[in-house]
Amino acid sequence: RKEVEQDPGPFNVPEGATVAFNCTYSNSASQSFFWYRQDCRKEPKLLMSVYSSGNEDGRFTAQLNRASQYISLLIRDSKLSDSATYLCVVNWNSGTYKYIFGTGTRLKVLA
Amino acid sequence: SQTIHQWPATLVQPVGSPLSLECTVEGTSNPNLYWYRQAAGRGLQLLFYSVGIGQISSEVPQNLSASRPQDRQFILSSKKLLLSDSGFYLCAARDNYGYTFGSGTRLTVV
Numbered sequence: 578r579k580e581v582e583q584d585p586g587p588f589n590v591p592e593g594a595t596v597a598f599n600c601t602y603s604n605s606a607s608q609s610f611f612w613y614r615q616d617c618r619k620e621p622k623l624l625m626s627v628y629s630s631g632n633e634d635g636r637f638t639a640q641l642n643r644a645s646q647y648i649s650l651l652i653r654d655s656k657l658s659d660s661a662t663y664l665c666v667v668n669w670n671s672g673t674y675k676y677i678f679g680t681g682t683r684l685k686v687l688a
Numbered sequence: 689s690q691t692i693h694q695w696p697a698t699l700v701q702p703v704g705s706p707l708s709l710e711c712t713v714e715g716t717s718n719p720n721l722y723w724y725r726q727a728a729g730r731g732l733q734l735l736f737y738s739v740g741i742g743q744i745s746s747e748v749p750q751n752l753s754a755s756r757p758q759d760r761q762f763i764l765s766s767k768k769l770l771l772s773d774s775g776f777y778l779c780a781a782r783d784n785y786g787y788t789f790g791s792g793t794r795l796t797v798v
Contacts, residue, residue, distance in 0.1 A: 611786050611787075613786075613787075618776075618794070619791070619792070620778055620789035620790060620791050620792045621732070621778075621787075621789055622789070623785065623786045623787065623788075626785070626786065664731075664732070666786070666787075675722070675734055675737055675747070676782075676786075676787065678724075678731050678732040679731060680730060680731030681731060
């Protein structure tokens with residue numbers, strides 16, 4: 578089983594739709610979780626951290642399910658500009674210095 | 689906030705040639721620094737990380753090496769490039785909010 582797994586997609590959705598991605602992780606000791614966005618041929622950029630209680634930033638909502646070992650990202654009212662690859666990132670414990678990246682889920686928002 | 693400077697943006701090198709990619713960091717001191725590679729259509733693979741000057745940890749056996757001669761400088765090198773070294777190379781620094789990435793170097797070995 579991969580350390581961090583994501584559905585590669587692509588998810589093709591119309592403008593205005595709501596779309597959700599999941600990401601599963603294998604290590605139950607994982608402590609830090611993030612979603613990054615990567616545009617084509619660009620570097621990844623932090624979209625949002627994921628907190629245990631769940632958190633929201635505008636149209637984006639991130640949630641953590643420790644029992645089932647997955648995190649999710651919900652995007653409401655999709656915009657064309659949301660088209661990108663969304664990377665899930667997990668850190669096993671705060672004492673280590675490396676984060677594990679998923680291979681990403683590609684989203685295409687269609688006009 | 690920290691800023692990562694990485695150059696060059698693109699590079700085409702022949703097989704067997706040497707490589708040196710440089711990354712410098714602004715806006716922070718004693719950062720944890722990382723080199724990642726992203727092959728076409730694949731995820732980010734951690735190559736090296738450094739927690740301080742002269743301290744390098746390698747994640748995968750490979751044709752590459754890394755050095756950290758100064759606190760805010762991280763260098764990725766190779767003596768002889770292979771075709772399989774082609775990819776998108778990203779330098780990153782970590783702070784309490786996650787990773788900040790440089791804009792990357794797209795390397796094509798021909």
